[in-house]
Amino acid sequence: MPNRxxxxxxxxxxVYVKDLRLELRTRYALNAILMFGVTTLAVVSFAVGQTGLxxxxxxxxxxxxxxxxxxxxxSQGFVREEETGTALALKLTADPTAVYLGKLFFNFSLxxxxxxxxxxLFFVFTDAPNxxxxxxxxxxxxxxxxxxxxxxxIAAIIxxxxxxxxxxxxxxxxxxxxxxxxxxxxSQKVFDGQTIMEIGTDLQFLVAYAVIMITGSIxxxxxxxxx
Amino acid sequence: MFTLRTENxxxxxxxxxxxxxxxxxxxxxxxxxxxxxNGSGKSTLLKVLLAQLRPTKGKVEFARDNGPMDDAAIxxxxxxxxPYLTLYDHLTAEENLKFFATVAGxxxxxxxxxxxxxxVGLEGRGLDDxxxxxxxxxxxxxxxxxxxxxxxxxxxxxPTSNLDQEGKEIVFNLIDEYRKExxxxxxxxxTEEYQLAEQICRLGQ
Numbered sequence: 001m002p003n004r005x006x007x008x009x010x011x012x013x014x015v016y017v018k019d020l021r022l023e024l025r026t027r028y029a030l031n032a033i034l035m036f037g038v039t040t041l042a043v044v045s046f047a048v049g050q051t052g053l054x055x056x057x058x059x060x061x062x063x064x065x066x067x068x069x070x071x072x073x074x075s076q077g078f079v080r081e082e083e084t085g086t087a088l089a090l091k092l093t094a095d096p097t098a099v100y101l102g103k104l105f106f107n108f109s110l111x112x113x114x115x116x117x118x119x120x121l122f123f124v125f126t127d128a129p130n131x132x133x134x135x136x137x138x139x140x141x142x143x144x145x146x147x148x149x150x151x152x153x154i155a156a157i158i159x160x161x162x163x164x165x166x167x168x169x170x171x172x173x174x175x176x177x178x179x180x181x182x183x184x185x186x187s188q189k190v191f192d193g194q195t196i197m198e199i200g201t202d203l204q205f206l207v208a209y210a211v212i213m214i215t216g217s218i219x220x221x222x223x224x225x226x227x
Numbered sequence: 228m229f230t231l232r233t234e235n236x237x238x239x240x241x242x243x244x245x246x247x248x249x250x251x252x253x254x255x256x257x258x259x260x261x262x263x264x265n266g267s268g269k270s271t272l273l274k275v276l277l278a279q280l281r282p283t284k285g286k287v288e289f290a291r292d293n294g295p296m297d298d299a300a301i302x303x304x305x306x307x308x309x310p311y312l313t314l315y316d317h318l319t320a321e322e323n324l325k326f327f328a329t330v331a332g333x334x335x336x337x338x339x340x341x342x343x344x345x346x347v348g349l350e351g352r353g354l355d356d357x358x359x360x361x362x363x364x365x366x367x368x369x370x371x372x373x374x375x376x377x378x379x380x381x382x383x384x385x386p387t388s389n390l391d392q393e394g395k396e397i398v399f400n401l402i403d404e405y406r407k408e409x410x411x412x413x414x415x416x417x418t419e420e421y422q423l424a425e426q427i428c429r430l431g432q
Binding site for chain 1: 277279280296299302305307311312313314315317318322325326327329331332334346372421
């Protein structure tokens with residue numbers, strides 16, 4: 001009865017639009033991630049305020065806020081499928097690659113929204129230098145892609161576990177440690193006033209990390225999803 | 228011609244044996260009823276057939292013209308309805324149908340959606356969120372999703388669960404319609420349902 005036409009791009013888009021619709025109607029993940037981000041930022045700003053922190057400390061604080069905010073919401077896409085029982089229908093119908101990519105793009109949208117809200121507030125509440133924004137925006141984009149690339153697969157792994165939240169952070173941490181070190185190092189250099197050309201090696205590392213994580217996840221996802 | 232065969236299939240959960248020694252082979256145009264008391268493993272057997280549970284022993288093979296089918300081909304050819312299969316509550320019936328059609332590699336027009344909903348007695352309810360549906364209406368919507376394709380394998384677990392008499396007629400008509408072109412497997416305890424199948428696989432004996 002229906003017409004055969006949809007390729008991987010259409011299937012991926014369908015998963016993404018479905019997750020976006022569900023999120024806009026229920027706001028489980030967005031609320032969790034924003035509440036956590038804003039609360040952590042408020043705590044940090046009250047604790048350190050405009051006290052002239054070093055660029056290294058500022059960069060570390062920023063990415064710690066991002067890491068824990070991501071941990072509070074990025075697993076929701078898969079956890080919701082398991083908790084509401086819709087995972088079975090999805091497994092029996094959808095191409096696993098389309099499911100992974102749809103969820104990856106959804107997580108990217110979620111974390112990007114959070115970043116757009118949190119980042120200006122971070123500059124307002126701390127004395128982080130904001131005169132070298134172009135390279136920082138580039139680091140943010142690569143950081144968000146890297147965080148989503150690594151955590152989307154882990155979200156699928158922990159979705160069936162009893163203690164999802166704790167397990168998500170524990171499993172993600174070793175994978176994200178190298179990314180966080182790279183992000184903190186690159187952000188520190190940007191806060192120190194270095195240009196895009198001067199942080200080229202850090203950017204190469206961030207691109208490589210994102211490519212490896214996403215490629216590895218696409219290859220492994222089918223096995224995680226079907227088990 | 229499609230074939231579904233199992234070879235010495237067994238499933239255990241820890242020390243508890245659910246079933247063992249399940250052997251059958253059915254081809255297009257044939258139907259099988261899986262019967263047995265509560266807890267005998269009917270739903271477990273269906274989940275093993277659908278590769279949602281790993282068998283402890285034995286194997287399941289989906290074949291087309293005697294060649295084994297890969298995962299994508301099986302997904303394309305299987306429709307499954309069960310009380311524990313859940314659709315998206317916070318999407319409308321129309322959004323659910325369009326979503327499942329698209330991820331299965333098809334596209335569906337608004338007219339086709341209306342026609343499918345009418346076939347399962349849900350005409351005029353396509354724009355309602357599924358969360359507001361009764362359990363019987365949700366079951367009917369699952370049949371609409373199953374009918375998005377002409378499946379070579381129609382697998383039904385307690386097919387008339389939650390349905391009123393009119394809903395049961397819809398299911399029986401669907402089974403009649405697909406009987407010649409599909410392999411139909413029904414897990415049930417209801418006499419009127421397992422009498423629809425030509426072969427019976429008894430569990431828990």
